[in-house]
Amino acid sequence: MLEQLRQNWGYRLMAVILAIILWMYVTGEQNPTGETVVRVPLETENLSSGLVVADHPAEVQVRVEGRKAAVANLLPRDVHAYADLRDARVGNNVLPVQVNVPEGLSVIHVNPAQVTVRVEKIEDVQLPVQVSLLGTPASGYRALEPVLKPSQVVISGPAATLKEIGRVYVEANIDQASGNFLAQLPVKIADRDGHPLPTWLAVKPDTVETFIPVVQDMPSKMLPVRPRLIGEPAKGYAIQRVILQPEVVEVFAPYSQLAPLDYLNTAAINIAGAKKNVTMETNLEIPAGVQLSSFPRVRVVVEIGPAPAGAAGSAP
Secondary structure (H helix, E strand, O other): OHHHHHHHHHHHHHHHHHHHHHHHHHHHHHOOEEEEEEEEEEEEEOOOOOEEEEEOOOEEEEEEEEEHHHHHOOOHHHOEEEEEOOOOOOEEEEEEOEEEOOOOOEEEEEEOOEEEEEEEEEEEEEEEOEEEEEOOOOOOEEEOOOEEEOOEEEEEEEHHHHOOEEEEEEEEEOOOOOOOEEEEEEOEEEEOOOOEOOOOOEEEOOEEEEEEOEEEOOOEEEEEEEEEEEOOOOOOEEEEEEEEEOOEEEEEOOHHHHOOOOOEEEEEEEOOOOOOOEEEEEEEOOOOOOEEOOOOEEEEEEEEEEOOOOOOOOOO
16 A cells, blocks of 8 residues: 555656746747847946946847747847946056846846956136037128127146046037127037047036127227116115126127217116116117127126215215
8 A cells, every 4th residue: 555655646746847948938838938148338437426337338239038028029228238336446456347127037147257347536727619500691690709698617637638628618509690799608518639529427517608799890890888777765865886797898780870880778777766886787778780799698797885974875
């Protein structure tokens, strides 16, 4: 009886093994495994503040294995390859490449398995922005000196890369322009040979307001700017002085319009009841047919203080 039971257990065990083998065979036939190689960007993570990545490989090759259906549908964006910079120091750091793949797939090989990532301290440099003009104005027009706001930007990045900067500029397309050009343009950076510098340089601000006067070829004249003040300061207060920026502007117009012009007014500035300085940026009042060579806004500072004893609180 015992011998018969032992034989039955043997048969049962063999049946289970055969069933597993058969299941693996059928499963493999219906959904066989496969592999593929994808090239993916190498990212960096967990870098301490005050440091910046100065150089690292742009991409790595990853060999992935899994069911053929999953492998066939795999895209490079599904694979995440990165170097963990949590413990990185200034200089060259040799780090393993870590890879995450979708569930059901496995990584067979990464090439290279280790990468060298150069880390440097972040430094700042302030540089002027130039304007690169694309095209030429329409016939009978000319472009005058550009005005940028701000005229300088702060660039942050590795010291070695900052030393390679040859030019900081914006590109303004004025081809066939017959009027003033005004736009918010992105700041670009190039090395001394004119090649773009790495994108990990940070620029503040990364866009600048660019104004390029495009005027007709007409006579010109320099005119002083005059503030048009409305109202009186508060009782016991008086205007000490008025500061204008700019104080004079260049205008263009036919001679018949230009000859009688002696100055340009600002828009009205209300100082009624003022007891302290009034500061504002305002427009110029430009007669019809007259063009300016600069941005048509003026910064006005009206300094107001206590009036001298016995003096009225009126403009000087």
